[in-house]
Amino acid sequence: MPMCPSPYPIGLFADPTGSVTPFVCWIEDYPLPYGLKMPSYVGSFDGKGDPDNFLHLFEGAICMQKWLMHVAYHMFTYTLKDSTLWSNSQKGGSILNYEDLKAKFRSHFSQQKRFTKTHLAVYSIKQREGESVRAFATRFTDDTLQILGLHEDQRISGFVYGLRTRNLVEHLSTNLPSTYKGLMEKTYIWIEAREVATNGALNDQRDNFEKSRKSS
Incomplete structure (x- = not known):
């Protein structure tokens, strides 16, 4: 200029x-x-x-x-x-x-700088030990955006293959979505349901503790 x-x-x-x-x-x-x-x-x-x-x-x-x-x-x-x-x-x-x-x-x-990766790279993206499903989903989405020419079904299978959370794998494998967007929606519904259940269990434990303390 x-x-x-x-x-x-x-x-x-x-x-x-x-x-x-x-x-x-x-x-x-x-x-x-x-x-x-x-x-x-x-x-x-x-x-x-x-x-x-x-x-x-x-x-x-x-x-x-x-x-x-x-x-x-x-x-x-x-x-x-x-x-x-x-x-x-x-x-x-x-x-x-x-x-x-x-x-x-x-x-x-x-x-x-972005480098062109083959579709095989999608299967090397795996959930790390201790990594939450939410964090893995975000990282997987970001990493696969850098793989040029990646087909929808390869992205879907790569995500399921990389999961360490077996309950989620079983949940996704039942009526597996045909689009990556659908897969993420189903994944986040599962995540939110687990978070609600976990919070509910913690609240129940807290209530039981309070009742026990008052009784004693």
């Missing part, structure tokens, strides 16, 4: 804590206008997604909001959930333009 000539000398900028930022001073010192807002569809980057996908969303925001590039640099750092960690990993004053910013961002988070 085109950059305006720098009105300030190239140099380093130290924030109030004394640490050197990765931006040159004419970027860091640029006065930000009031009322800046990040579009909700951009969200924030936590280091777990594809950095290229996030850059695509952010560049769309630059165009839609008509941000000057000086402003865009600062808005970009605000989208990072751990911007301090990322900034400290960069050499002070090393970011001179948007191409520098993109290159360093990609390099830092390149290990998080």
Whole structure:
């Protein structure tokens, strides 16, 4: 993207804590206008997604909001959930333009970039010992979104295969849903029923204890 000539000398900028930022001073010192807002569809980057996908969303925001590039640099750092960690990993004053910013961002988070996996990878996602069904369902759904070309029936069978909770396996195997959405709905109904039953049993135990204490 085109950059305006720098009105300030190239140099380093130290924030109030004394640490050197990765931006040159004419970027860091640029006065930000009031009322800046990040579009909700951009969200924030936590280091777990594809950095290229996030850059695509952010560049769309630059165009839609008509941000000057000086402003865009600062808005970009605000989208990072751990911007301090990322900034400290960069050499002070090393970011001179948007191409520098993109290159360093990609390099830092390149290990998080999505890789194409075959459908066989779905059978390696298994419920861990001590992991709740709710947590496993969330993790399984997130992980399988990264497997390109995964068929619905493979996703369904992979989830059932990865479960350690035998009661749920038996429950799902009876009239097994034909869609993954249906499978998740049936799973969460089972989870909520178990939670209600568990809470009810705890309440009964508490009531019996209170009755026994009062009688004694």
